[in-house]
Structures are given as C-alpha cells and as structure tokens.
Amino acid sequence: MHAHALLALGLLHGALAAPANTRAPDVVSQNGYRSAPYHGPYSGTPTVLGAAKASKTLAPSIAPKPPNPTATYYNAAGVPTQPMPAPYVPAGGLGTNGTLPRYMVNSDWDFESIALGVYQEYIELDLFHDGLARFSDDDFKAAGIGPEVRSLIEFMANQEVGHATLLSNMLGEAAPKQCVYNYPYRTVREWLDFMQRLTRFGESGVWGFLSHLDSREVSQMLSQSIAIEARQQMVFRQLAGLAPMPVWFENGWPQSWQWTMLAPYISSCPAGQTRLAWQNFPTLHILNNPNINRVDANNTRPDGSEQAGNRITDPSSSNVTQGDACMTANGIGKNCQAALARNRTEPLSYPGKKVYFSWDNPGQHVGPNNSYVTSTTAGQPKFVGWSNQLNLTYSPLTVTGQNRGWTTQPGGMVFGDDGVINDTMAVMLTDLDLFVTPFNTTMLNPHIVALGLYQAG
Ligand SMILES: *[C@@H]1O[C@H](CO)[C@@H](O)[C@H](O)[C@H]1NC(C)=O
Ligand SMILES: *[C@@H]1O[C@H](CO)[C@@H](O)[C@H](O)[C@H]1NC(C)=O
Ligand SMILES: *[C@@H]1O[C@H](CO)[C@@H](O)[C@H](O)[C@H]1NC(C)=O
Ligand SMILES: *[C@@H]1O[C@H](CO)[C@@H](O)[C@H](O)[C@H]1NC(C)=O
Ligand SMILES: *[C@@H]1O[C@H](CO)[C@@H](O)[C@H](O)[C@H]1NC(C)=O
Ligand SMILES: *[C@@H]1O[C@H](CO)[C@@H](O)[C@H](O)[C@H]1NC(C)=O
Ligand SMILES: *[C@@H]1O[C@H](CO)[C@@H](O)[C@H](O)[C@H]1NC(C)=O
Ligand SMILES: *[C@@H]1O[C@H](CO)[C@@H](O)[C@H](O)[C@H]1NC(C)=O
Numbered sequence: 001m002h003a004h005a006l007l008a009l010g011l012l013h014g015a016l017a018a019p020a021n022t023r024a025p026d027v028v029s030q031n032g033y034r035s036a037p038y039h040g041p042y043s044g045t046p047t048v049l050g051a052a053k054a055s056k057t058l059a060p061s062i063a064p065k066p067p068n069p070t071a072t073y074y075n076a077a078g079v080p081t082q083p084m085p086a087p088y089v090p091a092g093g094l095g096t097n098g099t100l101p102r103y104m105v106n107s108d109w110d111f112e113s114i115a116l117g118v119y120q121e122y123i124e125l126d127l128f129h130d131g132l133a134r135f136s137d138d139d140f141k142a143a144g145i146g147p148e149v150r151s152l153i154e155f156m157a158n159q160e161v162g163h164a165t166l167l168s169n170m171l172g173e174a175a176p177k178q179c180v181y182n183y184p185y186r187t188v189r190e191w192l193d194f195m196q197r198l199t200r201f202g203e204s205g206v207w208g209f210l211s212h213l214d215s216r217e218v219s220q221m222l223s224q225s226i227a228i229e230a231r232q233q234m235v236f237r238q239l240a241g242l243a244p245m246p247v248w249f250e251n252g253w254p255q256s257w258q259w260t261m262l263a264p265y266i267s268s269c270p271a272g273q274t275r276l277a278w279q280n281f282p283t284l285h286i287l288n289n290p291n292i293n294r295v296d297a298n299n300t301r302p303d304g305s306e307q308a309g310n311r312i313t314d315p316s317s318s319n320v321t322q323g324d325a326c327m328t329a330n331g332i333g334k335n336c337q338a339a340l341a342r343n344r345t346e347p348l349s350y351p352g353k354k355v356y357f358s359w360d361n362p363g364q365h366v367g368p369n370n371s372y373v374t375s376t377t378a379g380q381p382k383f384v385g386w387s388n389q390l391n392l393t394y395s396p397l398t399v400t401g402q403n404r405g406w407t408t409q410p411g412g413m414v415f416g417d418d419g420v421i422n423d424t425m426a427v428m429l430t431d432l433d434l435f436v437t438p439f440n441t442t443m444l445n446p447h448i449v450a451l452g453l454y455q456a457g
Contacts, residue, residue: 027165033158035129041182042267046371052275061446095216104170106215112277113209114167115176116255120202121164122178128157131191143188144337156232163225170218179269184309193315196236200424203229204251205258241336246422246457249389254442260451263367264311280366280374283312284452287356290348291316295326295334297348302356313453349456351411359403359450381429381449388425389414394433422457
C-alpha cells in the first residue's frame with residue numbers, strides 16, 4: 001500500500017518522522033489490552049433519548065422500485081464485450097479506473113454503519129478480556145479450557161484493538177469511544193456461549209451492510225477485519241462444543257438487528273459519545289431456546305428459565321443436572337466439551353419443533369445510559385421470520401395470549417441437503433410474510449414486531 005493511503009487510514013501517525021518500524025502505530029483502546037475495572041448496570045438518568053436523527057426524514061419507509069435499468073449485463077458467449085481499459089483489465093468494476101483510494105466513510109449510511117462497527121469492536125475487546133480476568137484456573141480447567149486456548153482468546157481480544165483503531169480512523173474525530181458493559185454470564189461455559197452469540201451478530205451485521213457501503217475502500221478494509229471476526233465466531237462455537245459451521249452460507253443482517261442485540265449489554269458511554277441512527281426492536285424471548293448444555297436440548301424447559309438471564313442474546317444456562325449435561329456425558333454425539341468438531345445425536349433443534357415465545361412491548365429504554373427506546377412500526381404479529389443462510393423464510397404464529405404465542409419450526413433447504421435453519425440465527429415476529437432476499441433484507445424492518453436470537457444448531 002502507498003504511504004498516502006496509509007496516512008488516510010491513520011496508520012502512519014508519527015511514523016513518517018521516525019525511521020520505519022521503530023514505533024508501533026497509535027491505537028484507540030482506553031483500557032489498554034485489558035478488561036475494564038467496572039462491569040454492571042447503569043443506574044443514572046440519560047441526558048438525551050432516542051436514536052440519532054437528521055433534521056429531516058423524507059418518508060415513513062423505503063418504497064420498493066423496479067430493477068435498476070442499468071443492471072442488464074449478460075454474457076452468453078463468455079468473452080469480454082467492451083473495449084479493455086488496459087491489457088489484462090476487463091472493463092467495469094468500481095474503483096478500478098486509477099482514482100486514488102480514500103479510506104474514509106463517504107455517506108451517512110457509511111458513517112452510521114462503521115460507527116455501529118466501532119461499538120461492536122469495543123465490546124468484543126472488553127468481553128474477551130473480561131472472562132480471562134474473571135475466572136480462575138480451576139474454572140477454566142473444569143470447562144476444558146487449557147492455557148493455550150486462553151492465550152488464543154487473549155490474542156483474539158487484542159485483534160479487537162486493531163479493528164477498533166481501523167474503524168475509528170475511517171470515521172474521524174466523531175468515532176464512538178469505549179463504553180461500560182453489563183454481561184450476563186456466570187460461568188466459563190456461559191461466557192464462551194455468549195461470545196459465540198455476540199460474534200454472530202457482529203459478523204452478520206457486517207455482512208448485511210458491507211456491499212451497501214458507498215466507500216469501496218472502507219468496504220475493502222472492513223472485509224479484511226470481518227474475515228477475522230468470522231474466524232472468532234467459529235472458534236467460540238468450537239470452544240462451546242457446537243458444530244463449527246453447520247451452514248453453507250453465513251447470513252447478513254440489517255444494522256438495526258445488530259444494534260438491537262448489542263445495545264442491551266452496553267450500560268453507559270462517555271459524555272459526548274456519538275449516537276447511532278439505527279432502530280432498537282422490542283425483544284422476542286424464545287422460551288424454549290435450545291440449551292446447548294444438554295445432551296438432548298429438546299428437554300429445555302419451555303418457560304425461559306434455561307437462559308442465564310432475560311436479555312436478547314443471553315447464553316444458555318450451564319446449570320444443568322448431571323445426567324442431562326453434555327459436558328459430563330460420554331461418547332460421540334453426546335459429549336460437548338471444547339473440540340474442533342462435535343456431532344449431536346439429538347439435534348439442538350429440528351423442523352417440526354414447537355417453539356414458544358413471549359415478546360416485549362415497544363417503549364423500553366435500552367442501551368448506553370438507557371438512552372435508546374425500543375420501537376416498532378409493525379401491526380399485529382402474524383408470522384415468525386427465520387433469517388439464515390441465503391433465506392428469510394416464514395412460519396405462521398399462533399397467538400395464545402397477551403404477547404405470547406408459538407410456531408412450528410419450518411424445514412426447507414438452501415441447496416441440496418443444506419437445511420436453512422441451523423446455527424446461531426435471527427428470528428422475528430412480523431405482521432407480513434414479505435419476500436426479501438440477501439440484498440434487500442432491510443425492507444422487512446418496518447414489519448418487525450420483535451426480534452430474537454435462536455440457537456438452532
Ligand atoms: C472512476 O471511478 C469512480 C468510481 O469507482 C467514479 O466515481 C469516477 O467518476 C471515475 N472517474 C472517471 C474519470 O471515469
Ligand atoms: C452516560 O453516563 C455517563 C457516566 O455517568 C455520563 O458521563 C454520560 O454523559 C452519560 N451520557 C448520556 C447520553 O446521558
Ligand atoms: C421432542 O420433544 C417432544 C415433546 O416431548 C416430542 O414430541 C418430540 O418427539 C421430541 N423430538 C425429538 C427430535 O426428540
Ligand atoms: C442450579 O439449579 C438448581 C436447580 O435447578 C438450583 O437449585 C441451584 O441453585 C442452581 N445453581 C446455581 C449456581 O445457579
Ligand atoms: C456425525 O453426524 C453425521 C450426520 O450429521 C453422521 O453422518 C456421521 O456419521 C457422524 N459422525 C460420527 C463420528 O458419529
Ligand atoms: C433458500 O434460498 C435458496 C437460494 O435463493 C433457494 O434456492 C431456496 O429455495 C430457498 N429455500 C427456502 C426454503 O426458501
Ligand atoms: C444442521 O447441521 C448439522 C451439522 O452440524 C447436520 O447434521 C444437521 O442435519 C443440520 N440440520 C438441519 C435441520 O439441516
Ligand atoms: C427483494 O428482492 C427480491 C428479488 O431478489 C424481490 O423479489 C422482492 O420483491 C424484493 N422485496 C421487496 C420488499 O422489495
């Protein structure tokens with residue numbers, strides 16, 4: 001990369017004056033490479049309320065339109081159709097005509113997306129370090145986590161210093177700062193489980209907006225960091241004794257889904273913190289969300305009691321009776337200690353499973369300083385939307401009472417025998433079974449009543 005490209009990234013601060021490689025580039029982490037001294041709830045009163053807004057909002061939602069008139073290219077012969085700009089350079093592409101790269105966000109869309117990314121990188125930095133600091137050698141030993149694995153987790157935590165720095169540099173001086181967090185886990189296993197959930201919404205949130213960014217340069221940089229986040233997600237699944245990647249495609253989500261799942265774990269942020277424009281949906285509680293600590297997750301009690309807490313992506317409770325616990329079970333298909341790959345004889349979830357829900361009303365205060373307010377523009381809930389792989393598929397919701405209902409988990413394949421519903425994935429109540437595909441998933445947001453995270457595999 002050229003020096004001016006690096007300068008734009010802020011990666012050469014100070015380095016121009018000094019001989020090369022004598023000084024490490026500046027990083028943004030306030031707590032250094034450590035967990036914060038305080039974790040817990042926020043008890044004060046927020047000084048502002050609600051998502052960031054521009055002075056004007058033009059319409060209540062984005063109207064669907066016909067295909068882009070220029071999106072017509074088709075090449076049946078398989079040979080270049082246009083004059084080539086240079087030898088070995090086929091015509092087309094973005095940022096391929098020799099213009100100088102500018103590694104900065106290039107629209108409000110870009111800014112808000114990368115700012116969300118900064119909030120995510122900072123919680124990961126703190127969270128990965130926090131478990132390492134919180135639990136004892138004996139706790140780790142009991143969870144099957146040895147010293148080399150702890151070193152790996154520490155390395156992953158430090159990767160977040162780089163990610164937070166990179167993203168902050170591409171935003172400039174208004175980049176959000178590190179906050180104070182409030183975590184749900186009580187054991188090493190719940191920590192690992194929470195991390196595989198948190199990195200799922202971190203990863204999928206980025207896949208959702210990456211190809212919509214105006215700045216292709218920022219997209220390039222973000223791709224190179226999300227490749228690492230994806231590896232972290234898989235490692236945490238392995239450490240939790242789950243199948244590493246029970247899908248053929250990772251799913252992309254709208255930013256508001258990511259923010260909905262992230263915000264409840266942020267208790268307060270520094271004064272003057274840059275706020276986000278994304279929506280916080282009400283929480284969908286999955287009352288029998290499969291408990292990953294059971295040999296047979298089908299036995300998870302259907303009353304919500306097998307989550308470590310009541311928040312949207314809280315881990316499964318690791319407090320499972322001896323005979324039911326997969327950590328102490330013997331044999332292939334039953335044991336779930338940390339491993340490269342685990343099979344489950346009894347699947348965590350399956351088509352035909354009855355899934356029970358309760359959901360929150362909008363209007364709850366969540367996130368940094370309780371200063372964001374959950375909202376929905378949808379009507380009465382009628383469907384359950386299952387978003388995974390390349391698909392968003394629906395099943396009918398049976399409402400059984402005030403904010404209570406159930407559905408039957410649908411089947412369906414992506415390609416071949418690759419079941420759509422598997423992995424750690426998003427589910428939601430909607431008022432309409434709107435057809436959306438990976439590039440227009442955000443069109444569903446106005447129809448979402450409540451959002452949750454399902455542990456399908
Ligand atoms: C070069 O490509 C960029 C987008 O990638 C475009 O904005 C710009 O107009 C192009 N410049 C010229 C001279 O064609
Ligand atoms: C959030 O709380 C922190 C710590 O008390 C305070 O410094 C900050 O100004 C508060 N921010 C808002 C938006 O209320
Ligand atoms: C799960 O449990 C239900 C209710 O106990 C039972 O009807 C069903 O057959 C079980 N399914 C599997 C795959 O174990
Ligand atoms: C574990 O669960 C049992 C019964 O379900 C309960 O009595 C016990 O207090 C729980 N232990 C912890 C540490 O939560
Ligand atoms: C793991 O599960 C698959 C089915 O998902 C099965 O084909 C395979 O034999 C199992 N492997 C072992 C070692 O039991
Ligand atoms: C899932 O998406 C793939 C790719 O678009 C499609 O072929 C398949 O039919 C979809 N499956 C379901 C159940 O919607
Ligand atoms: C989920 O993935 C596992 C592999 O980890 C596979 O054995 C299982 O059949 C898949 N379930 C569905 C419903 O596709
Ligand atoms: C989303 O895109 C698909 C084409 O991939 C289209 O059929 C569908 O109508 C679009 N949904 C909306 C709400 O615009």
